[in-house]
Amino acid sequence: MAAQHILQVSELTRKVRFILESELNTVWLTGEISNFVAAGSGHWYLSLKDSKSQVRCAMFKGNNRRVRLSNQGIPRNGQQVLVRAKVSLYEPRGDFQLIIEQMEDAGEGLLRQQYEQLKNKLNALGMFSQTHKQAIPEHIQTVGIVTSPTGAAVKDILSVLMRRNPNINAIIYPALVQGEYASNDICHAIAQANSRQECDVLIVGRGGGSLEDLWPFNEESVVQAIYDSHLPIISAVGHEVDTTLSDYVADLRAATPSAAAELVASDSSELLDKIKIGEQRLIHAISRKKADLLQQHNHIQHRLAQVHPEQQLRIQQQKHDELSLRLSIAIQRLMVQSTQQPEQLQQRLQQLSPLKGITEQQHQVKQQEQRLIYAMQNSLQHKRKFFVHLIEQIQLVSPLATIARGYSITRSTNNEVINSISQVALNDEITVQVTDGSIKAKVL
Incomplete structure (x- = not known):
């Protein structure tokens, strides 16, 4: 025992909080809101639960001001939400909790969470690495198009090809690009194009839409099919602002289906094509480098936050809010008790009131009166009988x-x-x- 360091409770909770915050850092999770309280300080306190577990959460006013939920931004109990939060420990009570930084409705937010999780997983496997990407051929004679044969995307691609270079052949590999079976269709079309070896490059894409509409191009099976393709693939999904996992794994990403057609149908100098290709690769490289630097920045910022006075201030504010809530509950309880006490005294006074005893005594008097009358009548009748008997006896000896x-x-x-x-x-x-x-x- 003398050789061991015995921890104080505060030391233990501090160490556990540091381990939680340094190891888990930021997490995404979805759950149902319960026990929601908006404190007077502007902070939010709530629990997130599912069918098996629940965890306490706090969201400070600097972050909850940016929340925009379907019910005017105010969370309500029973609402399903998606949150991004830091794992922490509330040292004064030793309670495990989450510090929520971002909150949004479940649904599209859940898809975005799945998107980020799958993106990180595939990136860790090296599927987005530049070393795996194939160069787009300089002289393209046949272009394969994996998309819906009736959609606007295929019309745009064919129109651009015809305008820029009519000599390029186009082969359409029809596939559903939206819905439950779209990912299987896209994978089958890519595999079919690779087995036939009819084209020099594949354009895989569709027109714009919501995140849910574009979701087949975020499926792991589609990403894997593009990664395994021996043919160079240009991803052309949605509009310029839309980015899918297919864009990251493809050998080249085009902002739109029309832009993809322009990349394969050169009508200007080869230098312009190379510049555009280099530009796209540079954008991807910058994006990845930016993401890496942002991750390093977040890690350093997180470590800095552990020793920042604001962190301690937030803990004290949270403790203040908790004590304020407890005081409010105690005051309400005292008010209820003070309201109930006169009623209880009145009930006891009514029980001890002489009116109740008088009523009972009157009832007893009436009962005794009835019994007395009955006894008198009984006694009189008995005496009458006895008197008649005596008269009869007297008459016998008279x-x-x-x-x-x-x-x-x-x-x-x-x-x-x-x-x-x-x-x-x-x-x-x-x-x-x-x-x-x-x-x-x-x-x-």
Whole structure:
């Protein structure tokens, strides 16, 4: 342990960021936007995802001002985009992220990305090298034309050939130049021209169009067919501003189909033709040299950016934006809680309100009242039955019943029942009670 250097967390994140930025540098990728946030500083923060993964991204305001998307330049969640970005690491959190430098709609942008990827791949294989290119013959008798037999390009080529040098023969190798099966047709036509050996040079091309229209001439199979051709090939695809991979691999590139016809049909001095050929080669050489120098410049600029104060400032700005977002979320949460607290207190107050207890007590009183009434009625009915029973028992032992059978009760003046002669004397007044009344009598 004493012999090992123990890294601090900040040292580790700095080393990882340097490795990511120096090794991967700039990448192209496509994905769906999610979690998009436009910070108050003007920076954009978002995630790019596909069906399996997602990565956090930041796009600083200096770059996002140039974004022109189909929805007025403002990205939206769920939108598919193509981006060019630098791979980096956000050191304060240790999060892997992309710093987006360019953003555009997927679609044509995806084709452009595929174009750049295939161009770099084929260039690395040496297919665009000048050492492989064949010289265009000085004296051309027969020209092969690989294009659509009904297109405007073949008419332009034949018209220029007829005007400049009617002695040149033209052989058309018909092929589709647009659509799904165009690349197979073009490859077949090139192979057919090479097997027949009928011409001195081939013109492969078509008229102008969109990047999608010209895409067959960017297919790897077509580039390979041109590269393998034993016949010299002049690429004449689109207009002057259009550049396809076929232009890079061809032995010579013409700005238009008409220009290609002019190159093979010389009506001026041979020196002019050589100058034009040299010009084209020089343009390609300058373009390649310019691309190499630009790549070196970007690499040096990237290394310089690692120690530039602006890089640290951007990191601090990103941290500031993140803290601002977190503060905004915390404030919103507190506002929601402060809004909900009176409602919760009101609900608790309602639960503790005496009105609710009074209502419950009133309900209980009514229940007790009903039970009391029922109990009283029950008790009264029971007592009535018991009273009737007592009356019946009393009647069974009542002297009145005995009197009703012919007996009587004799009472003294003190209302005492006389049941012995010893209780009376001569001339005492007595009362004899019978069934229907009483008789006053005197003892004789």
